[in-house]
Amino acid sequence: MHELKLMDIQKKYKDKEAVRKFNYTFTNGVYGLLGENGAGKTTLMRLICGVLQPTRGSIYCDNIEIDSMGTEYRRLLGYLPQDFGYYGDFTAECFLRYMAALKALPEDYADSRIDELLDMVELKNVKKKKLKTFSGGMIRRIGIAQALLNNPEILILDEPTAGLDPKERVRFRNVISSLGKNRMVLLSTHIVSDIDYIADRILIMKNGELIQEGTEKEITDKVEGCVWKCIVSEKEAGQITSSFIVSNVRSSGENVELRIVSERQPVAGAENVESTLEDAYLYLTQIAGGEKNATL
Numbered sequence: 001m002h003e004l005k006l007m008d009i010q011k012k013y014k015d016k017e018a019v020r021k022f023n024y025t026f027t028n029g030v031y032g033l034l035g036e037n038g039a040g041k042t043t044l045m046r047l048i049c050g051v052l053q054p055t056r057g058s059i060y061c062d063n064i065e066i067d068s069m070g071t072e073y074r075r076l077l078g079y080l081p082q083d084f085g086y087y088g089d090f091t092a093e094c095f096l097r098y099m100a101a102l103k104a105l106p107e108d109y110a111d112s113r114i115d116e117l118l119d120m121v122e123l124k125n126v127k128k129k130k131l132k133t134f135s136g137g138m139i140r141r142i143g144i145a146q147a148l149l150n151n152p153e154i155l156i157l158d159e160p161t162a163g164l165d166p167k168e169r170v171r172f173r174n175v176i177s178s179l180g181k182n183r184m185v186l187l188s189t190h191i192v193s194d195i196d197y198i199a200d201r202i203l204i205m206k207n208g209e210l211i212q213e214g215t216e217k218e219i220t221d222k223v224e225g226c227v228w229k230c231i232v233s234e235k236e237a238g239q240i241t242s243s244f245i246v247s248n249v250r251s252s253g254e255n256v257e258l259r260i261v262s263e264r265q266p267v268a269g270a271e272n273v274e275s276t277l278e279d280a281y282l283y284l285t286q287i288a289g290g291e292k293n294a295t296l
């Protein structure tokens with residue numbers, strides 16, 4: 001098991017501070033990195049992979065700075081970037097062979113590993129098909145397979161579920177859960193339900209900062225007793241939405257059903273309901289930016 005320690009990481013692109021004051025220690029398990037677009041997730045992942053250098057701070061793997069580890073660190077890593085490049089004319093099998101060669105894996109090992117991985121990501125029956133005929137979900141799965149070629153102990157997946165349909169999302173979650181048993185898996189998303197059940201720990205980023213960290217239960221518990229449901233007129237709904245954190249809106253005949261996160265009862269008749277990670281995420285990201293302060 002490896003320990004990856006981020007100490008006081010900052011990354012600036014000219015004047016833009018994309019990651020700031022980031023301190024965290026990862027070990028084995030699935031870590032879900034949650035944040036809206038532009039929160040700094042990709043930058044953080046690139047820093048961890050050594051593709052980018054921090055402006056300030058250092059990253060240590062088992063107490064050794066990753067910069068000084070060179071190929072030894074790269075051997076531990078598997079990375080699926082947000083837009084990974086592939087040639088559409090390659091078959092799935094050829095693509096993995098090509099990636100294995102780039103990673104300088106021995107041919108014998110690569111052959112058996114490719115078979116194993118195609119099986120794992122459920123693409124064995126289409127291994128002779130060209131990638132340009134694959135769906136978005138199949139491409140994502142082949143992306144994971146390439147990231148796993150060297151059997152990495154640290155696996156970094158940037159928005160791996162982007163563009164997947166609901167069925168593919170479920171299949172993908174199953175693959176990821178099984179991977180987190182004996183390695184560190186860090187995956188980013190802005191979709192709460194993608195990591196709801198599979199992440200052992202959830203990290204929430206906003207404006208480059210880590211604003212919250214914990215298990216799903218720890219984070220959800222932060223808004224325990226503060227989630228309300230009520231049915232109001234459209235006019236009332238408009239007023240409530242401007243001053244409360246509303247985590248869901250649903251039409252209900254002439255009226256509107258609202259789900260609200262608030263410490264006090266937002267309107268007479270609102271009923272307390274069980275909190276979810278989505279409620280907590282919305283609440284924590286909105287108060288962190290001071291977007292809604294009259295609420296709780």
Ligand SMILES: Nc1ncnc2c1ncn2[C@@H]1O[C@H](COP(=O)(O)OP(=O)(O)OP(=O)(O)O)[C@@H](O)[C@H]1O
Pocket residue numbers: 013016017018035036037038039040041042043044
């Ligand atoms: N090369 C760059 N030069 C300048 N600014 C950048 C660069 N890359 C990212 N940024 C900015 O840094 C911030 C963080 O971007 P980053 O891509 O890390 O966020 P993200 O959470 O991964 O978002 P997304 O999900 O949209 O990729 C954003 O404001 C972005 O515009």
